[in-house]
Amino acid sequence: MQQVNKIVLAYSGGLDTSAIIPWLKETYQCEVVAFAADVGQGDDELEGLQQKAIASGASECHIVDLKEEFVRDYIYPTITTGAVYEGEYLLGTSMARPVIAKAQVEVARKVGADALSHGCTGKGNDQVRFESAFAALAPDLKVIAPWREWDMVSREDLLDYLAKRDIPTTASATKIYSRDANAWHISHEGGELEDPWQEPSKEVWTMTVDPEDAPDTPERVTLSFKEGKLTHVNDEALTPYQALVKLNTLAAAHGVGRIDIVENRLVGMKSRGCYETPGGTVMLAAYKALETMILDKASLKYREQLALEFSHVMYDGRWFTPLNDALLAGAASFAKKITGDIVVKLYKGQATVTQRRSPNSLYSEDFATFGADDVYDQKHAEGFIRLFSLSSRIDTLKKQQ
Secondary structure: OOOOOOEEEOOOOHHHHHHHHHHHHHOOOEEEEEEEEEEEOOHHHHHOHHHHHHHHOOOOOEEEEEEHHHHHHHHHHHHHHOOOOOOOOOHHHHHHHHHHHHHHHHHHHHOOOEEEEEEOOOOHHHHHHHHHHHHHHHHOOOOEEEHHHOOOOOOHHHHHHHHHOOOOOOOOOOOOOOEEEEEOEEEEEOOOHHOOOOOOOOOOOOOOOHHOOOOOOOOOEEEEEEEEEEEEEOOOEOOHHHHHHHHHHHHHOOOOEEEEEEEEOOOOOOOEEEOOHHHHHHHHHHHHHHHHOOOHHHHHHHHHHHHHHHHHHHHHHOOOOHHHHHHHHHHHHHHOOEEEEEEEEEEEOEEEEEEOOOOOOOOHHHHHHOOOOOOOOOOOOHHHHHHHHHHHHHHHHHHHH
């Protein structure tokens, strides 16, 4: 076993990482520094975190505010790609991992650590996302993944481990769901969701109102973009994080943003998850509606292809790669034109775009009208169609011969 002197652990305060701190100290005979990222998961998860980490045996606990950076530098660029994993998942957990990993490395450099650790299991995507980021940012630091090393296999094992060491925890043997929250979304796995034939109970959802219980009167919200960035909500100038928080509040009240999917994990298995992304659902719908006004057919087609590729790059944890940089650069070139206003109607779980305008719009009522016009000669379409279909015409003529 390689000797280490100081480890920085990505710490959440939950059962797993509470047990990891003393396990690391005992196994590696070293100092453990706890690191927690504030990515907008809420004060409830962060309250008392520092004291809890120290009580578990950490020498220090660094809580780093990453909310604005997360939305500005990771969420907004991802929106410009249009990426949606497997057609439904808005990549909430995936987008948070690179900003967290980057900050963890920065803390490790600050305190002079020679190793990094995380609480990801050997079954999930996050172990790949974190460790791929560590490899790109700090290949000299050792990475320790306790779930791949220790012999504990259940929550009961972890609780017994902590009890024997008189380390306090608020966790219990019964944990119905596994959840992960940040400013963009909250995910839910486990419990009845492990049976794909079981409909999610009302207890699964925590962020949004049940669409069946949502207001009977729709609400409209106006989003204003400038060069691909959301700058105003209902004409109010807001920072990236503030804009997302406001949209979360508005959309959640109408039950917007719920999905229930079975997805392909990177490690090969399928998993079922329920996700709530209220503000993000509205933001992405508005951005794509503005794109349809501005981008020509060939550009929009290419952006859609880029979105598919980027969804896998993000999901698979390849943010700190040349491919990621190239895809983001391509999306950014299109985003320079994405300026304008979109109105979205929120009603009973749906976010429906109802109004669009942009100074860069290619839409022309003069050309598109079904009424009389002076700008389009319909006779010109005949020659276009003959050339457009020429290869089909030649192919059939050759077969007839």
